[in-house]
Amino acid sequence: MTDTTKIYVAQGLRAAAYGFATVLLATSLADRGLSRWQVGLVLGAMLAGIAITSLAVGRFADRIGRRRSYALLFLLLGATGIVFAVTANVWLLVLCGLTGSLSVEVIESGPFTSLEQAMLAAERVSTTRTRNFGRYNAVAAASGSLGALGAGLAQWAIGGTEGPPAALFLVFVPIAVGGAVVAWSLSEGVEASGRGVVRGRLVNSTSVVRRLAGLFALDSFAGGLTVSVFVGYWLHTRFHASTETIGALFFFLGAFQTLSFLAASALAKRFGLLATMVFSHLPSNLLVIAIAFSPNLSVAIALLIARTSLSQMDVPTRQAYVMNLVEPDERTPAAAYTNTARYVTRPFGPPVASALSGIALGLPFAVAGSIKVLYDLTLWAWFRRVPLPGERDDV
Numbered sequence: 001m002t003d004t005t006k007i008y009v010a011q012g013l014r015a016a017a018y019g020f021a022t023v024l025l026a027t028s029l030a031d032r033g034l035s036r037w038q039v040g041l042v043l044g045a046m047l048a049g050i051a052i053t054s055l056a057v058g059r060f061a062d063r064i065g066r067r068r069s070y071a072l073l074f075l076l077l078g079a080t081g082i083v084f085a086v087t088a089n090v091w092l093l094v095l096c097g098l099t100g101s102l103s104v105e106v107i108e109s110g111p112f113t114s115l116e117q118a119m120l121a122a123e124r125v126s127t128t129r130t131r132n133f134g135r136y137n138a139v140a141a142a143s144g145s146l147g148a149l150g151a152g153l154a155q156w157a158i159g160g161t162e163g164p165p166a167a168l169f170l171v172f173v174p175i176a177v178g179g180a181v182v183a184w185s186l187s188e189g190v191e192a193s194g195r196g197v198v199r200g201r202l203v204n205s206t207s208v209v210r211r212l213a214g215l216f217a218l219d220s221f222a223g224g225l226t227v228s229v230f231v232g233y234w235l236h237t238r239f240h241a242s243t244e245t246i247g248a249l250f251f252f253l254g255a256f257q258t259l260s261f262l263a264a265s266a267l268a269k270r271f272g273l274l275a276t277m278v279f280s281h282l283p284s285n286l287l288v289i290a291i292a293f294s295p296n297l298s299v300a301i302a303l304l305i306a307r308t309s310l311s312q313m314d315v316p317t318r319q320a321y322v323m324n325l326v327e328p329d330e331r332t333p334a335a336a337y338t339n340t341a342r343y344v345t346r347p348f349g350p351p352v353a354s355a356l357s358g359i360a361l362g363l364p365f366a367v368a369g370s371i372k373v374l375y376d377l378t379l380w381a382w383f384r385r386v387p388l389p390g391e392r393d394d395v
Contacts, residue, residue: 003186004132007116010070010182011136012143015106017077017175019147020168022106028166032088041090044347045097050110051343053100057111058336061118062192066332067183070115074179076101081172088166106144107137107315110343114336119190121323121331129323130273131265133316138261145254192329205326208386209334212322213341215379220342222371224349225356225364226288231304238361239297249301253308260312267313273321274383277314282376284310288369292362324388 029039053073061069080096087093096102103109120132154168228250235241235249268276287307294300319335326334353364 003190004120006182006186007119007190008136008139010074010179011112011116012139013175013179013182014074014077014109014112015140015143016147016150017081017172018103018106018109019144019149020151020171021102021147022144023148023151024168028084028169029093032166034088034090038090042093042097045094046102047343047347049098049100050103051100051340052098053111054114054336054340054343056100057114058333058340061115061336062329062332066115066119066191067186070112070119070186071180071183073101073112073115074176074183077179078173078176081169081176084172085167085169106140106147109140110339111336114332114339117319117323117335117339118192118332119186121320122190122192122328128265130268130316130320133319134261134263134265137312137316137319138258141254141258141261145251192332203330205330205334208325209322209337211382212325213338215375215382216318216338217341217345219372219375221345221349222368222375224346225353225368225371227350227353230350230353230357230364234357234361234365235297235300238294239300241297245297249304253304256305256309257312260309261316264313264316268317268320273317273324273388274380276317277321278376278380280310280313282373284308285369285372285376288372289366290369292360292365292369294362321388325386 025043029042034042057069076099080099080102083092083096084102100111116136117133120136121129151168158165232246232250235246241249264276264280267280271279284307287303287310291300291303291307294303322334322338323331349368353368356363356367
């Protein structure tokens with residue numbers, strides 16, 4: 001089994017845990033007596049922990065060793081599952097959240113993602129880099145969906161009308177142990193080599209990474225304006241869509257998202273990484289603006305499906321682009337810093353969307369799409385003449 005396949009396995013286990021957690025966290029915290037502000041504190045600690053630990057990974061993971069750091073993150077995930085299963089003490093839950101090991105995002109989910117991106121960029125045996133990232137994100141989307149389904153089935157098997165018991169968090173333990181075992185089985189080939197092992201920071205790529213981080217932060221903030229929870233709320237409020245309709249739509253959106261990840265490699269091979277990033281993302285953002293003006297539910301659903309079919313193609317191409325653009329010994333900090341920029345700004349999106357929807361219900365879609373169009377045009381203007389070494393070999 002190649003290192004690439006092992007990373008897919010480990011990442012699939014983690015994504016399943018995060019999909020499971022998405023359902024579990026939605027109900028179990030409140031059911032255990034935590035107040036609204038305490039729930040917000042725990043979720044805020046999780047977001048802060050993702051950013052803090054991602055920066056730590058960028059600074060120290062290559063020194064400590066990528067495999068060792070990867071295994072340690074899985075063990076932290078297992079410990080987090082134990083704490084969430086046995087206690088409702090808000091400060092212990094906050095402390096676990098600050099480790100950065102837990103997330104409700106299965107795509108680009110914190111310090112794990114930064115390490116996995118750097119290791120996939122180092123592994124060049126079984127397939128090309130962009131195809132690796134496409135499959136990597138497709139595995140995450142599919143595994144996260146299965147994890148969420150598993151949480152629902154567990155609740156159905158238990159029966160009753162109450163929320164799922166906190167003890168279900170213990171499922172993180174075998175997942176974490178399995179992930180740690182896979183992490184330790186990776187070969188020496190995934191490790192960093194050269195100056196970056198000692199340095200652990202950016203030098204030659206500093207200017208490029210700063211510009212990319214700023215643009216990615218802008219794009220992520222815009223994405224936070226139209227998170228899935230808001231989309232479901234908008235469909236229900238605007239068109240009186242039922243829970244069953246929204247649930248079925250989100251299932252199909254997940255399927256189209258997975259397919260778009262897999263299609264990205266073929267497009268990148270034909271048109272290049274940057275062109276695929278920009279010119280798949282740009283029409284999808286125009287569709288986001290159009291969603292705000294949907295006259296009925298059928299049109300809204302069609303626009304959402306069309307948008308999802310295009311919007312995710314930039315994820316694997318963006319990851320591959322960053323890894324190609326920087327020097328090999330700066331890949332871990334580059335991934336960590338550009339990812340952290342996205343994690344820091346995204347939480348500001350939902351409260352801004354709430355304020356905008358008070359003016360006009362569909363306004364968050366129009367604002368989000370407009371910001372993302374600005375991101376696409378600026379990215380193209382800044383980087384279209386920047387050479388990308390070995391691009392054709394890696395797509």
